Amino acid sequence: MNALAARLGNKPWLLSFAGAFAVWLATILFTEGKGGGEMITAALSFATFTVIVGIGQMFVITTGPGNVDLSIPSTIALAGGVAMKIMGGQDSLIWFGLLACIGAGLAVGAFNYALIRLLKIPPIIATLSSSLIVMSVAISYGRGLQIKPPPSFADFTTAQISGVPVLSICAILFAIAMAIILERTIYGRATLAIGQNVRVAHLAGVKVERARCITYLMSAAFAGLCGALLAGFSGGNALNMGEEYLLATIAVVVIGGTSVAGGRANVPGIWGAALFLYLLVTMLNTYGASAGIRLVLTGLIIIAMITLAGGDKPSR
Amino acid sequence: MTDTTLATPARDRMAFLGDPRLLRKALPAVSLVAILIAIFVLNERAMSYRGLDLMLKYAVPIAFATIAQMFILTVNDLDLSIGAFVGLVACIAGTWLVDQPVLCILILAGCIASYAAIGALIHMRRLPSIVVTLGMSFVWLGIAVILMPTPGGMVPDWLKALMSWKPPLVPFPIIACLVIALVAHVLLMESSYGAVLRGAGGNATAIDRAGWSLLRIRMSMYALAGFFGVLSGLSLIGLTTSPDAHIADRYTLLSIAGVILGGGEFVGGRVSPIGAVIGAVTLVLTGSFLIFMRISPDWQIGAQGAVLIVVLALRALIKLREAK
Amino acid sequence: MLQATEKIVSLSGMTKSFGAVRALANVDLAVGVGECLGLVGHNGAGKSTLINLLAGTLAPDGGEIRVSGVAQAADYGVRRAGALGIRCVFQELSLCPNLSVAENTRIYHKSLRGWGWRRNAAELVRRKLDEVFPGHGIPPHATVGDLLIGQRQMVEVARAFTVTDSPTRLVILDEPTSSLDAVAGKQLLTYVRRFVKEGGSCLLTSHLLGDILDYCDRIVVMKDGGVVADRSAVEFDRESLVAAMGNVISEARIKAHEHVTAQRGETPVVVRAVPKQQSDQTALVAHKGEIIGLAGLAGHGQTRLLLQIYEAAGKTRADTSVSGPVALVAGDRQTDGVLHLWSIARNISVRSMRALVKGGLIDRDAESALAKKWRERIRIKTPDVENNILSLSGGNQQKVLFARALGSDAGIILMDDPMRGVDVGTKLEVYELIRAEAEAGRTFIWYTTEIEELNNCDHVYVMRDGQIVADVARADLTEEKVLQASFREGGRA
């Protein structure tokens, strides 16, 4: 038991994959093997969105305690609206739409960072405030109307290659790139150093503000991109389409092995945690438990999993 | 020229005596005063017993929840379940408090005990509090939904009467907030064990080396959080006169924001109970302020954010001037 | 039996390993009643580990601990040690930065409770501070996080000597003087003598061998996890003590530098800084290739001046101009230096990441090579540079910070009392390294609390109350001069 915990402690992301596998197994045992493959396909499709925004949130959380991006849901709503409006249902405008959604995200990120840097507002309150403003912008920009994605864009976001969603493949490549950025670039190292101790990082020559700026820009840009993809995937934008990602991003980041105290991050774990959370809900839905029981079990299983993994151990 | 150069060392010595600290402590109050003045300018009716009573009623349960969150933040943890917990307390009290008060109190005591148990679990297995409490938020909500699939239930009259009590001179919400702030202040800032509790957030190793049980400290903090969460739930249903499982979902974020607005920090055991209550009240007042400014519904949501930013920017200005 | 009665503690056969590292191998140690025992040894010799076992913060792998002759059970821990009157000031400070001095004292004494506990605690610690460090100037209600590292050290030492319900019988001081200036250090040691004279016992470690030789009754020398010498202090002199520690050095090497007297002004000025609180226009000036010393009592603005220079790097400001990149060697490891989640290698390479980038990514081989190079050069005691930095002894962590700065591309290196906790042998090697680097064109600005170290400098500025009050050339440098400038009251320079 302890040996297992120790081994998992070294690779915390393994745990979230193990958890995902376990719930999947429990589900198909119940259905006697029926639909196992399709379930994985669905899990991959939906985890993709959580992963894209989750990685942005991970970088933010890694920069240290108190850093969290609460503006992600609003950014998703705004950027989804911007993308759909600019694409206007026309295939020829897809690229403009994608650029615009990332641009919208960057604008939100820049605003967040300006609040944090210039006005010295604690990040959690800065992003909370900006999320409200961004939501207002989204409302007055889109008036709550849903716009359909261009057909090719919708097809791309829902395409599958023998059961594996194309978007998930892209997101896996994206995650690999982000893992490399985290561990092997100056920006990534700077982020990790800041998360351990801002003062030490600054005195060790790390460009603190540059890294923080990039972090908040990135988180919002990823949320923006996710907004467009989500709108494409679900057949149009909606104001409430990002709501579930507020807690979901924090949950996948932390379950995936990133330290809330900052300075330690884990990209693969986000994938594992996103799959785990999706399959967990699927399992409980499949079992047909009532809403209350489902909620209680969701909570208990999350706690049980993290308890099994054991606590924070210093890594490298 | 000579003046300033001569003044600097003296000021520096003053600074050492804790001057900037005092100023930092005063910042939350500055925000509160600013927003109050803005409200009074917009609507002089607010500047009355009745006005303050109406505006601040819902600050009482938020103040309790904020203090609960503050206890958790003191030991460098974060509670993502306080909102759901307050909702559950509301449902429990709404179900049993009228008919079976003794049973109800026992159940609520059990809730506090389970909060302490969560603290113990987090400590013994060295778990990230954020995940455990996130999980617990589902558990609390789930139990509340099972208990009360549709809103309803009874609230005892004494509780309603207490929450709508109109004492002479000073409105009840103000008295309540003052009492909450003072009690929490005495518990955490003035008592001798309070110093140990805060110390655990500042340097747990030091506390351990001085021979204190960190397990007991964490359990105490979680139990205190649970206790104040219970008070939050009770005061809330005293106001709403009826519970609902989702009644306090928002308190999780509000309570964190309140502590931070009040000058608390996420790590290092640096918190201020009085500041936290001020923060909670400020948050509530931003809502009132908005209603007094007539804005188109499109921008009402954003305006709430903008008000928060302006209030905090004021503080930045003061900090900047102080730095010079 | 007879021996046991006169020993306050005796350890025998103490063994402790951290993974593959054998920190202690079968160590015996005893401290007598009314005795001040000095414990010396190179960085990573095992001193702090031994102290942790004695204080009950670490459990030994094997061995026996006896306190006042009574063998302690396996559950021996801090609480038990505390009850037996054993107090410890650890190498890495253990105060709560968010609490006041008085509150930190309360943490130490369970009996400080009830009405007026804060006043009592403040009184208790203030009186002890006055007793140990007369003229300390630390308000008991100040928050510890706002204090300078030296002041924090004073608070912790004073706290260890305070007494409430149970007596203080043995005080363990792990490098208590490393963050104190010369004056405070002497005050402490004088107090320690008084304490042992009154029947207390003391266990003291230090890398300032002079202190150990002058103030201890007996000296135990450790090397690589074992005791290599245990004799009365009078039987040692500096030379033999150093030899016992395993370093063969000649005083000649220390003196060597005194012959090289660089002429000021031959090279371009790279740093010019007027301290923020300076009332006239006196500036610190550093020419390329010089070693500039900053002296004065701790907390008189030296660190602030270094940070002022650090912040101005590459910029030109009214009061500060600095040309070229700057690196800093922090002295306050815990708050300014160590990235605690990272390996030794990453802690070294963090300042040099730009140089390690190949094809957009940090080259891991180059990173590891850099770390290994510095491990050899200043002998960082570790089997693997990929180990976490906290697995190093205090002095070795300090060496990592040296490596971080010296391994970087910075032409100007600021050092904030960087030798805290570094052993004698390494110190001499680092002095030599610094001189070599200076000759190669690097500029050093070096704040030190050890007056002897100023001998390595080309030029010394003495600071008081945040201002430069004396500007002493290498040739005119004497200890009196520095001390006089540090203390002189009255008219500003």
Next chain:
Amino acid sequence: QFQKSQEGAAGKKIALSNNYAGNSWRQSMLKSWDKVTKKAVADGVVAEATAFTTSENQVTEQAAQIQNLILQGYDAIVLNAASPDALNGAVKEACDAGIVVVSFDGIVTEPCAWRIAVDFAKMGEVQLDYLNEKMPNGGNLLEIRGLAGVFVDDEIHKGIEAGVKKYSQFKVVGSVHGDWTQTVAQKAVAGVLPSLPEVAAVVTQGGDGYGAAQAFKAASRPTPLIIMGNRQDELAWWKEQKDASGYETMSVSIAPGVSTLAFWVAQQILDGKEVPKDMIVPFLRIDQANLESSLANTEQGGVANVEYTLEDAQKVIAAAK
């Protein structure tokens, strides 16, 4: 007659207390309110009719909002409540201050308030009535619910349950919570779908039909009969299917314009008219026959809507007497 009503209500101020603005239904509701009340204010029917929205869909925020509206001195508060019971304290306070409170859609149980109720249980039951007609042989049902713990969800669910009891040939084989959000519904349905046997029909609570259709498509399962919720995207999809393969279904929901009905009711009360405390407003149902016309009248990306006039309100009041 109109003249007379002006005397009573003219000069009075009405506030709309709304608790959520984050979906197309609520946006439609606010838009209708704006359109109708602007004209009413311009005509001098009332002095003011301002809409207020809280930033989060939360009981506590709305309660505080009502307290502030009391302080602002409004004569009437038109309320779409976040909870039927939990706002009672604030509503009572408003009544005690002499303020007329008219709740609609999300109604409150406080006796002093007026209620313009939708029979949510009925909304669930008619779905089964319709299915019974279409599929006399019955089949498996998938139920998409709303947000757990919210009374609307429970009411509709009860209606569906009653319907299933009534027509025993139907069996609910799966039930998920879609939180009335298309993306959430899509996600939840996609998750359970692989484990479900063939699904004949999907019963919903409105706003999640299109998401369900997407999920069936993604899983390459035959599209079942999905009950729609009056949103334009749902209607457009239905029309598409209808044209392609003769797909048949129905759609039910409440018209967001019910806010304007509540406005007129409040106006009538302020005007001194006697108005019973409980009124019923019919939900808006779209069938195969009126699909095209409804779709044509619905804004792109919006919700099928009806705005009410004073006469409509008077009819509703009369019907309740």
